[in-house]
Amino acid sequence: MPDAEIIAIGSELLTPQRLDTNSLYLTDQLNALGVEVVRKTVVGDERERLTDSILGAMARSQIVVLTGGLGPTEDDLTRDAVASALGRTLVFDQQICDQIEARFRSFGRKMSEINRRQAYLVSGAEVLVNDRGTAPGQWIDHSGVVLMLLPGPPNELKAMFEHQCLPRLGKVLPAQAIRTRHLRCVGIPESDLDQLISPVYKQYPSVATTILAVSGEIHVHLRARCPNANDAEALVAEVAGRIEPLIGDRIYSRNGDSLEKVIGDLLRSRHATLSVAESATGGLLGGRITAVPSASDYFVGGFVTYSDEMKTKLLGVPAEMIAGHTAVSEPVAQAMAEGARARTGADYALSITGYAGPDGEKIGLMFIGLATPDGSEARRVQLPGDRERVRMFSTNTALDLLRRKLLAAPGK
C-alpha cells in the first residue's frame, strides 16, 4: 500500500495564529482507504522552498497531496512550483477560463483579469472540478507518483476530495475494505478504559485501535482492514462485540452523536421536557444543550444563579440551607434542580454548582443535581483540570446523569 504526504502551502500557516487543519480531514480520508500519512509539511508562498518540498515528498512517497496556493494572486505559486518540480510547462485552458467567468457572471460580477491565472494547468494534468469556488484542482500521475493539487478553503477542498479524488484513488489503490466502529464513552478515565479493553484489542493486531480523550469524554476507534468488505466487517464486529460489554452503559453513542444529541433524542422519544439551573457553569450547560438543532422540542430554558442571592430569589433555595451547607453542597444542588423543575414546569431539571477556580483548595469539587417526576438527587464529583476544563467536564457529568436516568425511565 502506498504512503502519502501532505504539503500545506501558505505563509499565513507559518504565523503564530494559524494551523493547517485540512490535513486532519485528508488524513482521515486517506486512512479510511488504508493509506498512511507519513509526513506533513507546511511551507510558505515561496517558489523555491515550495519546489524543494514537492521534490522531497515525491522522492519519498507515492501520494502527495498539496493544499492551498491555487488562488488568483501572485502569491499563489502551487501551479508554478509543481510544473517546475516536474519539468513540465503550464498550459492555458480556455474551457476552465470560461467556467470561472461563468461563475462570476452567475453572482452578477465580472471576472478580474488576474483570475485568468487560475485557468493554467500543469501540462498533462487532469482537471478536478471545483463546484464551490473558482480555483480548479489538478490530478497528476508522474512516473508512478500521484500528485493532487487542492484548494485551501476547507469546504472547497472537502467537496473536491470526496467527488473528484476518491473515485480516482479507488482505481489507483489495491482493492481493500475498511470497516470501523466509533464508540463514545463518558464516566471513565482514559487509562482505566485502556486497562479494561487492552487485553482484548491486543489479541487483534490487524485491527487498529485508538483511544482518545476529548473534552472529558473518551472516544474509542476500531478500524479493520481486509481485502474484502465482508471480512473487514466480520473482524471489526468481532472485536467490538468483545469490547462493548466491558465498557457497558458508559458507551453513550456508536454513530458519532454528541452527548447532548443523545439526551435530546432520549427526551424527545419520551415526550419529556428539560430545564437547567446553573451556578459555576454560568450557562454552559444550556448553551451545550441548545447547540443541537430543534432542541426546542424538549428544552424549555432555566436559570443562571451565579450569586447566592439569585439561588434563593430565582430558585427558592432556602437562605439558611446556603448558610448552613455553603452554596457548593449536595442539598443546594438538589434544591436548585427542584426549584428549576417547579418554576419551569419541565419534567426534568439538571443543576450544577461547584468550585471552578482558578484558585482555591476545593477547585474541581462540583455537585450535580437532578430533579425528575419521581424525586430528586445530587451527586458529588471531583473533577481534574483548570477553570475551563472543570466547567466543561461538569456539563458532561450532568448530561450523563440525566442520560442514565432517562435510559431507566419509561416514556410518559
Added chain:
Amino acid sequence: MPDAEIIAIGSELLTPQRLDTNSLYLTDQLNALGVEVVRKTVVGDERERLTDSILGAMARSQIVVLTGGLGPTEDDLTRDAVASALGRTLVFDQQICDQIEARFRSFGRKMSEINRRQAYLVSGAEVLVNDRGTAPGQWIDHSGVVLMLLPGPPNELKAMFEHQCLPRLGKVLPAQAIRTRHLRCVGIPESDLDQLISPVYKQYPSVATTILAVSGEIHVHLRARCPNANDAEALVAEVAGRIEPLIGDRIYSRNGDSLEKVIGDLLRSRHATLSVAESATGGLLGGRITAVPSASDYFVGGFVTYSDEMKTKLLGVPAEMIAGHTAVSEPVAQAMAEGARARTGADYALSITGYAGPDGEKIGLMFIGLATPDGSEARRVQLPGDRERVRMFSTNTALDLLRRKLLAAPGK
C-alpha cells in the same frame, strides 16, 4: 537573520485527531526575536524518516527546533535520530539520571529502569533543564546550525524554551528589538477594517501588520523590528498612533484582554451588576461572562428562556407581545432585558433572541436587548454563518452593546 524550521515528532500527530500546536507558541517566540519560521514538518516515530527530516532541515536552515520524542519508551527516537544525523554518539550522563531519580523520589515513586534512556545526551550537547518533567532537553551547536531538542508536553516545552533557550538564542542572534501592538476590535468586518487602515500600514513596509478574524472579532497585530528598542518603540507607536483613531471605539482592548474581561472590568469599576436573559444562545452569553475569574464581583445570573412560555413565565414578557411580534423581535428582546433586570435587581441586563438555524430564511436575524438604570433598548443585527457562528457572534454583539453603554455611563 537566520531562518528556523520546526519538526514535531510523534506518530499521534499524524492521526486525524491531533495537531501539532507547540509550533504556534514557538513561532510566536521566534518571531519576537526576529526569526522567521520557514517550514514546519510533522514526522512519526520512525528512525530513518526522522533522521532524514533532521538532515533536510539542517541543510536549509540555521535554527532547527525539534519537539517530542524525548520520553523513556522505545518509541522515543529523537535522541537517536539526532545523534545519527550528526554522526555523533549518545553518552550516558549520571548526573541527569540522578536528577530524574530524585524527581521520582520527590513524588514518593521509584524510577523505572526505562527512564535511564532519558539520561542519554548527544555527545557535545548542552543539557536544557526540565523543571516540569523528567525529559531533559538538549542544545546542540553543529557547524553553525543550532538544534534544540524540546519535550512534547506544552507546559514543559514552554518553561524550557523561556528559561533555557531564550537566553542562549539572545547570545547567538544579531542584536535587534521587536515592539508590538495588539488591537482587538469588534463591530466591523475584516475587509472593511483592512480598507480603513491599509492606506496607513502600507506606508510602513518595515512594520509587519497582520489582520485576523477570530470568532467574529478582528485582531490587528503590528510588529516593528529595529536594531535598538527605542527605535522599534517609536516606530510602532507612530503606526499605532495613526491607525487607532481610524478604528476608534471599535477597539475594545490593547493588552490582549477578551471582550468579556473588558466588560467585567468596566462593571467592577462602576460598582455595577449584570444579568442576562437568553433565548437562541441558550446560556452561551452567561457561560462566556463567567469564563472570567471573579465574575461573581458583578455577574448575578439570569434566565434561559428558550420556549415562548418561559419568556412569559420567567421574564414577564406579555404573551400578546409574542403573539403580535413573534419571539424574535425588537419589543420582545427589550422586554426580556427589562424582565431580567427587574427580577434579578441587577443594574444592567442583556438579552438575546433570534434565529440560529440550522434552516430557515431568517437564519442570522438576531435582536439584542439592553436594560440599564436609564431605560432600555434593542438592536437588530443580521449575522453571517451557520448555527454555531450565529450563536457565538451574537454574544459579541451583546457584549459590545453593553461595553459602549458602560463607557458612556458614569459610575454609580
